[in-house]
Amino acid sequence: PGGSGSSESSFFTRNESGNVVTDENLRMVDSSYVFALGDIAVLAGEKESKYAFTAQVAFQQSDYVAWNVWSTINNQPLLPFQYQHLGDMMSLGQSEATVALPIGGLNLTGLPASLLRKTAYIYRMPTLEYTARLGFNWASKLLMGK
Numbered sequence: 001p002g003g004s005g006s007s008e009s010s011f012f013t014r015n016e017s018g019n020v021v022t023d024e025n026l027r028m029v030d031s032s033y034v035f036a037l038g039d040i041a042v043l044a045g046e047k048e049s050k051y052a053f054t055a056q057v058a059f060q061q062s063d064y065v066a067w068n069v070w071s072t073i074n075n076q077p078l079l080p081f082q083y084q085h086l087g088d089m090m091s092l093g094q095s096e097a098t099v100a101l102p103i104g105g106l107n108l109t110g111l112p113a114s115l116l117r118k119t120a121y122i123y124r125m126p127t128l129e130y131t132a133r134l135g136f137n138w139a140s141k142l143l144m145g146k
Helices: 055-073 111-123 128-144
Strands: 020-022 041-043 088-091 097-100 107-109
Touching (some): 097 111
Parallel strands (some): 020 041
């Protein structure tokens, strides 16, 4: 409800494109307790987000939002979001990928890139159970040639 072009009122402070408008702390404008992140959030005064609509951005924003929720509850200062580009990764099949790292323009392709990409995903799994399941799934597919 309340998106762009909607006649319904909305709890969220939105711009003309329907994005939730935030301050530099990812807190919704005109709110002390509501935070927004990912492709729905846009900084006040901007028409669109200056960040790519990727999991990398949202994942980094989630750390800041979690900290800022805790800080709000405990009357501590909020942290302004600072994005750090960690590179780009793209799967090109089961054992192929391409990876562009922000270190001296380093680019990898093929199996080494695929292994690096999978290592990054396994590292970011929330629990050891998810890590084991994902690793087992990928290993079995690689060994069975699927």
